[in-house]
Amino acid sequence: MKNTWSNGKTEAILDKLTNYSRNSYQWFVDTPTRALDKAYLAALNIKSLEANYLASQDREQAVNRPAVINYLEADIDKYLAIIKVNLAEFKVSRYFLKYPQDCWSKIILIEEVLTKYRTDLIQATVIPPVNTIAKPNSKFDRYASITEDLSRVKPVTEKTGVLPRSLGRTFSKIKTELKSDSEADIIENFRRERRVTQMAVRCLVLLIVIPLITQQVSKQFFLFPAVEQYREAHDSAIFINLEMKEEAFKELQNFEAELKFDNLIGIANLTVPEIIEEKLKEKATELASEFRHKGSNAISNVFADFLGLIAFILVAITNRQGIAAIKSFLDHIMYGLSDSAKAFLIILFTDVFVGFHSPHGWEVILEGIANHLGLQPNHSAIFLFIATFPVILDTILKYWIFRYLNRISPSAVATLKNMNE
Incomplete structure (x- = not known):
């Protein structure tokens, strides 16, 4: 029954x-x-x-x-x-x-x-403005003029002329202040940059939040239950890689040694071998369930991360104006810093990702990614990556300093050189 x-x-x-x-x-x-x-x-x-x-x-x-x-x-x-x-x-x-x-x-x-x-x-539908100056705070205007805003925001990396850049900016500032409608131009430029900044922040939040939500929701509610059910139905292997098996065996050996130690010092009365065998069997069953769960979690991470990547690509494709706004926003932040701040950030970046201690950090990151995806870390591949990628990254950074930063802010390059020395 x-x-x-x-x-x-x-x-x-x-x-x-x-x-x-x-x-x-x-x-x-x-x-x-x-x-x-x-x-x-x-x-x-x-x-x-x-x-x-x-x-x-x-x-x-x-x-x-x-x-x-x-x-x-x-x-x-x-x-x-x-x-x-x-x-x-x-x-x-x-x-x-x-x-x-x-x-x-x-x-x-x-x-x-x-x-x-x-x-x-x-x-089509915009209500005429009351003042003579256009009101870009209207959300209708934002849709109509965001492309114009992006095109009218001057790039920071524009080419230099015969005269120094600072002298040209000084003349432009004096010319702007002498114009009769300079206040209206200043207000309009401020509003235009504010709209671009708002769009950049909104797009940046979407690029972070939507892939994360997609990854977590798809994993917790769809992928992990499906993988768990499939592995149980098909009686799949408990361990998906050799490292998991070695970790489980090591933990079981430690548990057995702990039982023997407790028995020898009199904490536990395990004189009968069958009792020790029963406890080891319970621990092995517990470890099998735990590592099967870890394997299912790692497999579901692969598909969930792929869906998160697709969500990121879709957001980027459907919001190209936002991507352009982010580029303009980051350019203004980076090139708007003082020379000392630029040099400090460059040194911090190079020391973390390219410096003497960076191989240890890269090794930890790559092993963490491998464990996240359920892969056994290949130390030969990791060492090859560490030997090549930081060098390539350092070359790209030096080219950027020589090609762009040296032209935009020579004093920042001089400050960086003095700080390195």
């Missing part, structure tokens, strides 16, 4: 797993259709907002009601984010999954909405 109840419980669990697998497969197959429908619905919602609240007869009333405009801008922000995420999901999934053939009307409408908010929103 007990066996019958156990068999019935096992069949119920298998039925639930089968239904779950079938539903998960169907959900995966329907990914293109589901993603496109979500993007299409968000585009329709934006159209509805434009028709109901941003019509021409309501613009004058809306100017005097900034709370309404802020509410509408927040809604349009939300719907545009939904469109971008789901459209990227549709574009990726349609390469290896079937998608409906009657979807072109939806795609045309979605692209129409996205194009309008990328290029010419000022003529």
